[in-house]
Amino acid sequence: xxxxxxxxxxxxxxxxxxxxxxxxxxxxxxxxxxxxxxxxxxxxxxxxxxxxxxxxxxxxxxxxxxxxxxxxxxxxxxxxxxxxxxxxxxxxxxxxxxxxxxxxxxxxxxxxxxxxxxxxxxxxxxxxxxxxxxxxxxxxxxxxxxxxxxxxxxxxxxxxxxxxxxxxxxxxxxxxxxxxxxxxxxxxxxxxxxxxxxxxxxxxxxxxxxxxxxxxxxxxxxxxxxxxxxxxxxxxxxxxxxxxxxxxxxxxxxxxxxxxxxxxxxxxxxxxxxxxxxxxxxxxxxxxxxxxxxxxxxxxxxxx
Amino acid sequence: xxxxxxxxxxxxxxxxxxxxxxxxxxxxxxxxxxxxxxxxxxxxxxxxxxxxxxxxxxxxxxxxxxxxxxxxxxxxxxxxxxxxxxxxxxxxxxxxxxxxxxxxxxxxxxxxxxxxxxxxxxxxxxxxxxxxxxxxxxxxxxxxxxxxxxxxxxxxxxxxxxxxxxxxxxxxxxxxxxxxxxxxxxxxxxxxxxxxxxxxxxxxxxxxxxxxxxxxxxxxxxxxxxxxxxxxxxxxxxxxxxxxxxxxxxxxxxxxxxxxxxxxxxxxxxxxxxxxxxxxxxxxxxxxxxxxxxxxxxxxxxxxxxxxxxxxxx
Numbered sequence: 001x002x003x004x005x006x007x008x009x010x011x012x013x014x015x016x017x018x019x020x021x022x023x024x025x026x027x028x029x030x031x032x033x034x035x036x037x038x039x040x041x042x043x044x045x046x047x048x049x050x051x052x053x054x055x056x057x058x059x060x061x062x063x064x065x066x067x068x069x070x071x072x073x074x075x076x077x078x079x080x081x082x083x084x085x086x087x088x089x090x091x092x093x094x095x096x097x098x099x100x101x102x103x104x105x106x107x108x109x110x111x112x113x114x115x116x117x118x119x120x121x122x123x124x125x126x127x128x129x130x131x132x133x134x135x136x137x138x139x140x141x142x143x144x145x146x147x148x149x150x151x152x153x154x155x156x157x158x159x160x161x162x163x164x165x166x167x168x169x170x171x172x173x174x175x176x177x178x179x180x181x182x183x184x185x186x187x188x189x190x191x192x193x194x195x196x197x198x199x200x201x202x203x204x205x206x207x208x209x210x211x212x213x214x215x216x217x218x219x220x221x222x223x224x225x226x227x228x229x230x231x232x233x234x235x236x237x238x239x240x241x242x243x244x245x246x247x248x249x250x251x252x253x254x255x256x257x258x259x260x261x262x263x264x265x266x267x268x269x270x271x272x273x274x275x276x277x278x279x280x281x282x283x284x285x286x287x288x289x290x291x292x293x294x295x296x297x298x299x300x301x302x303x304x
Numbered sequence: 305x306x307x308x309x310x311x312x313x314x315x316x317x318x319x320x321x322x323x324x325x326x327x328x329x330x331x332x333x334x335x336x337x338x339x340x341x342x343x344x345x346x347x348x349x350x351x352x353x354x355x356x357x358x359x360x361x362x363x364x365x366x367x368x369x370x371x372x373x374x375x376x377x378x379x380x381x382x383x384x385x386x387x388x389x390x391x392x393x394x395x396x397x398x399x400x401x402x403x404x405x406x407x408x409x410x411x412x413x414x415x416x417x418x419x420x421x422x423x424x425x426x427x428x429x430x431x432x433x434x435x436x437x438x439x440x441x442x443x444x445x446x447x448x449x450x451x452x453x454x455x456x457x458x459x460x461x462x463x464x465x466x467x468x469x470x471x472x473x474x475x476x477x478x479x480x481x482x483x484x485x486x487x488x489x490x491x492x493x494x495x496x497x498x499x500x501x502x503x504x505x506x507x508x509x510x511x512x513x514x515x516x517x518x519x520x521x522x523x524x525x526x527x528x529x530x531x532x533x534x535x536x537x538x539x540x541x542x543x544x545x546x547x548x549x550x551x552x553x554x555x556x557x558x559x560x561x562x563x564x565x566x567x568x569x570x571x572x573x574x575x576x577x578x579x580x581x582x583x584x585x586x587x588x589x590x591x592x593x594x595x596x597x598x599x600x601x602x603x604x605x606x607x608x609x610x611x612x613x614x615x616x617x618x
Binding site: 039107245262 | 326
């Protein structure tokens with residue numbers, strides 16, 4: 001029983017008992033972590049440096065160095081494009097989703113008629129927009145035809161983003177910014193459907209801000225706009241970080257990169273190449289996460 | 305009367321803002337609901353109406369044929385039952401194991417628990433695709449560190465059964481389980497320590513404190529994680545298509561619906577037209593999300609309230 005004592009557990013003390021039970025409570029997760037996460041992760045790293053063959057004896061794993069990585073970057077026709085596409089998409093979408101969901105959370109926090117109905121509609125994407133439904137939706141023919149009809153109808157097209165972008169460029173806004181914003185308007189469904197959880201998190205955060213702060217600022221004569229930037233925004237800024245990370249990891253389940261990695265692995269049975277791709281993808285994500293966390297966390301305000 | 309004028313300006317501003325807010329909310333709600341309304345309208349259309357230029361939303365001939373076709377081809381009732389069983393099992397097991405782990409990480413500190421919690425964060429951050437292949441191969445020849453071959457002589461193939469789901473959720477490593485552990489940990493950290501200490505002084509052990517003091521207080525966290533885990537398991541196509549290739553679960557049935565439909569209608573020239581296929585597929589999607597929407601209608605009030613009290617925030 002030496003190892004138990006090593007973990008700081010001693011039956012005679014209350015602290016020791018707590019430590020022991022803490023370890024017991026975490027144990028199921030720890031087993032799963034080792035068997036279904038850590039070992040596969042290491043194996044996957046090993047596969048990425050080797051040639052994996054399935055034969056009659058089972059698996060043949062042969063170390064071949066960096067060949068898989070070189071293959072993925074130079075030989076495979078779609079890897080480079082898919083990787084850069086999914087990264088660019090992520091960089092474009094994440095700020096939009098975070099800002100949009102913060103705005104909506106502020107909106108849904110105000111009191112108005114039918115607020116609970118509006119809230120339940122806005123959380124609907126949490127249960128609808130995931131996995132197979134999304135992927136099938138994009139291939140729906142009937143919907144495409146109906147959209148075509150709708151935009152040919154004339155009434156809606158007057159409001160299309162073309163007019164908007166002309167208006168904004170004439171008003172002197174920078175062209176890149178205008179393209180970014182109109183692109184966002186065109187992809188409004190995509191953005192709305194990905195921001196359900198983020199709205200929830202922001203809303204929960206806003207509700208923990210004590211009302212006294214708002215009252216005090218109102219006494220001093222602050223407008224609602226000022227109260228947002230001076231109170232709400234700093235108070236929820238830690239959640240911006242949380243939501244940003246959540247948005248990034250949420251995009252794993254629905255991008256082309258995942259599909260490509262699976263295709264190489266399970267349709268072409270090239271496990272080594274697939275693992276190498278997955279690792280490069282993971283590293284790219286990790287770099288993005290590190291950079292964005294670094295920049296955002298410098299601006300984050302902590303109450304304590 | 306300057307005061308009255310000021311008042312009226314204020315009230316004008318308020319009215320204007322209410323109007324803008326209303327427009328925004330109604331507009332965005334429409335964007336969200338649009339696909340669902342569209343699907344409902346498509347699913348009750350007769351296929352003659354597809355080519356009729358005067359029918360956009362409300363069909364001329366109502367029919368339930370699309371539903372019948374989709375139900376028959378997807379084997380809907382059996383599939384529904386399977387999916388429900390799978391989602392419910394994983395949900396219960398995941399919530400139980402994640403609550404245990406979350407409590408362990410939050411309150412029962414031992415040496416190295418911080419390091420292990422770093423592991424939880426790692427499971428959230430690593431894309432599931434990275435570890436998919438080794439897990440797949442591992443489950444194909446499941447040995448449990450050489451124990452099973454010792455007993456039965458050969459390894460077990462766990463693919464195409466519910467075992468992968470049960471095992472991963474029992475050990476809190478199923479789909480997005482890291483996130484649930486995180487939620488539970490944050491929540492338990494928010495409960496005052498005094499509550500726990502009072503229970504200890506009254507003679508409750510650690511297990512007793514957890515089951516009769518902490519868990520009843522954690523209802524909102526439990527509802528949140530249960531709903532998330534149920535819904536995500538229901539919609540998940542990533543793990544289900546990998547682990548279950550031939551079982552009848554909604555997400556696999558749905559993704560193979562166009563193919564099955566084409567096979568079922570093969571030979572009948574009138575029917576195998578891409579628009580009709582798409583129409584039945586839309587009906588299938590509607591059938592797949594319908595149970596979720598019904599459940600959501602009942603629990604959404606608790607859901608929204610409980611999220612606010614979970615303290616994912618802290």
